[in-house]
Amino acid sequence: MPDWLTIGLRSLGVFALTLLAVRVMGKRQTSHLTFFDLIIAIVIGVIAATTSLNLTDGLLNGLAALTVWILLPIFLFWLALKYKTVRDILMGKETVLINHGKVLEDKLKEVRFTPEDLLSHLRRKNAFKFADVEFAMLEPSGDVSVLLKKGNQPVTATTIGLQVNHESVPQTVMLDGVVMDEPLSAMGLNRSWLHTELEKAGVAPENVFIAQVDSLGQLYLDLFDDTAQVPQPKTKDLVYATIKKCQADCEIYALGTRKPSAKKLYSQCATDLDQVIMELKPLLKR
Incomplete structure (x- = not known):
């Protein structure tokens, strides 16, 4: 069999095995890689490449090495789910960089962050002044989580006491x-x-x-x-306008009629519609 055909078939087999390994190891391997995850990904890639090109001492040796580097991380990740100590060793711990608005210089040295590195990460979180930050933490993935001080946090419906309704996925x-x-x-x-x-x-x-x-x-x-x-x-606007018009019409009818029973009925309808408008306003006017 020609060498090019042997390498092609070997590469197809290793590719299928590597693809299966990635699926078995889970999606976490491809998003927010920790340093440990990165090493595993690199080693698996190197072993797959050398096995495909027949640079190892036989196909079985390459497959054995690939199997070890696939199964061992799976076993370690399973242990990490069970024990926090293992998680800390494999994935690392969170590190507080800013606490109560104070930059912790010793923590920056511990994680090998320069002041420029810290300011760069803060800018990515739309915090252009470190004085605006109440709390910042370096995650094991290398990302920095930022909590702004109370006065610098974006205004939300909750902070202004506005009631909003739940909305399902479009x-x-x-x-x-x-x-x-x-x-x-x-x-x-x-x-x-x-x-x-x-x-x-x-x-x-x-x-x-x-x-x-x-x-x-x-x-x-x-x-x-x-x-x-x-x-x-304009569906929501039309619904809101229609209900408001009905409420206004009931008030006009209550003022215009001389019949006590009709006046009472229209007044009650106007009151009920006003309550409906108050309850629907957060949903229809956002």
């Missing part, structure tokens, strides 16, 4: 101009509804690149033609 109902029936059915909708909404927006189905529907049934579109302007959904 469903993608069209991709590349193709209608996706399963997400439509999951939202309780159908193609007829979709085509009606597209007609309202004045958009042809074949010109839709991506279409998504949120939990309120509003349709969001992105077109192949980037110069075309797509009207923004």
Whole structure:
């Protein structure tokens, strides 16, 4: 058998084995690699390459080495799940770099961080002044987690006491101009509804690149033609305006009628609608 064919077949076999190993070892190997993970990935790659090119003393020796470097990390990761001491040895510990706004110089030396390194990591977290940082920690993956001081944290609905409702994940109902029936059915909708909404927006189905529907049934579109302007959904605004109009009409009717029973009925309806508006406002006006 020619050498090129032998190397090709050997490479295909090692590639399949390495791909299987990556899947067995889990997705954590490919995201936020620790130093230990990086070493394992490099060694496995080197062994796979040398085995493919027949640079080892036989195929079985290369496969044996590859098997050891696959199974041993799996066993160590299993131990790490059980024992924190093993986790600390394999993955390292978190290190506090800033505590209560004070930069800990001894901790910077411990992790071999220069002041420039610290400031660079803070800038990546949109903290351009170290004085704005209450707490910063170096994670085992090498990333720096930052907690801003209370006065510098972004305003959220909770901090201003605004009540908001939960919102489910939007469903993608069209991709590349193709209608996706399963997400439509999951939202309780159908193609007829979709085509009606597209007609309202004045958009042809074949010109839709991506279409998504949120939990309120509003349709969001992105077109192949980037110069075309797509009207923004107005469902929530229309619902809010309709309820407000009904509430105002009930107040007018209550003031305009002379019949006590009708006045009481309209006044009660206006009060009930006002309560409904207060409860729905966080959902409809965000």
